[in-house]
Amino acid sequence: MAITVVVPTFNEGPNIVELVRRLDEALGSTPGAGVLFVDDSRDDTPSVIERVSAEQAARGGLPVRMIHREAPDGGLSGAVVEGLRSVGTEWAVVMDGDLQHPPELAPVLARRGQESGLDVVVASRYIGGGDAGGLDGYWRRAVSTGSALLARSMFPLRLRNVTDPLTGFFAVRVAALDLDTLRPRGFKILLEVLARGKRALAVGEEPFVFGERYAGRSKATLRMGLRYLEQLASLRFGRMSRFAIIGGMGAVWNVLILWALNDLAGMHHAWAAVIAAVVTIALNFALQERLVFRDLLGLGRLGFWSRLAHSFAFNGTEAAIRLPIFVWIVAATGAWPVLVQAVLLVVAFLLRFVFHSQVVYRPRRTQPPFGDTLSSSQSHDGLLGASGTDKRVQ
Ligand code: GDD
Ligand code: MN
DSSP states (O other), rough: OEEEEEESSSHHHHHHHHHHHHHHHHHTSTTOOOOOOOEEESSSSHHHHHHHHHHHTTTTOOOEEEOOSOOSSSHHHHHHHHHHHTTOOSEEOOOSHHHHHHHHHHHHHHHHHHHHTEEEEESSSSTTTTTTTTTTSSHHHHHHHHHHHHHHHHOOTTTTTTTHHHTSSSEEEEEGGGGGOOOSSSSSSHHHHHHHHHOOOOOOEOOOOOOOOOOSSSOHHHHHHHHEEEEEHHHHHHHHHHHHHHHHHHHHHHHHHHHHIIITTTOOOOHHHHHHHHHHHHHHHHIIIIIIIIGTTTTOOOHHHHHHHHHHHHHHHHHHHHHHHHHHHHHOOOOOOOHHHHHHHHHHHHHHHIIIIISSSSOOOOOOOSOOSSSSIIIIIIHHHHHHHTOOOO
């Protein structure tokens, strides 16, 4: 089946020859297949690509094309969109140029999409057999997991079959995309594709092992991390802001109930506080079911009482441990208590939102993570084993 492999590159010269060699091996015999580099490099990468392209043409190998952008727009994501615009085949596979994505998996992703009638097949580091090993450092892994969880909480339906919405490795049916609606910026092109379009795409996943870079260093920066938050904000705050408003109103109910029971009815303030807390949590739960997660009711695995119990348990535990954590942080760091409390409240809010979206109301998957057409011993384990060990080149 004809596919185009779209590879964004920024100063990746030393990786090009090896990448094309492995792609050629994986795809070379496929009629109509080709590689398209979208290059924003400021070094000699374009001339390396041109040379490899000429060599491939001379020996009748996998065709290699390049779009070189003198005035790059939208960074990595912009490059991918520009590449997708000029793809002539029905399917395209987007992958990095540094061999952290095993080239052997490119045709597997596209074939799975075609055979299962999907629009997008995501190569995931976070499902059975996948691994994020190549992310350098504990910190970057934690950021990656946390960012993915937040994205999935904001788009529980669109991302219900996606464990790795931030991966740079995926296959798409090009006609399913509405490229003009995308607003590419920064690194997270897949999230843009899945979350921005008017129509939900049919998405499946394949596991893969994120290997080590072949040469050079990562272009990811803190600025890209901030871009990502901006992108989430511009994509949608809908669900999260409704959740926040209901939580904020909860504080108001709480105080009003306390006042009514204590000041008006003369109840002891401790009892009044307990009742106010319980009523507030119940009220919040009812509002949250109707106003925040209504579209997800009936799609998840938890029934009403179980959702209520989970929500109560989370809120109770969170409230009970926040105070000791607050006291401990202030004692340990000597930081301004007001600031510590503010940060803790924001963190608690995010955790509460992620917990509700990804545990209490999480919709069931509609796609199995592995294509049933590919026997896992032949295609998956073989590829994964290989990319996890001997093909992971330093
Ligand atoms: N054309 C173009 N323009 N390409 C770029 C640019 C740019 O501004 N910035 C980076 N690239 C290319 C790199 O040359 C490489 O081929 C690919 O995009 C990925 O860049 P890396 O620098 O290797 O990123 P990474 O390995 O840290 O991040 C990868 O994993 C992330 C998930 O943890 C990427 O796949 C990210 O997209 C992904 O989110
Ligand atoms: Mn990389």
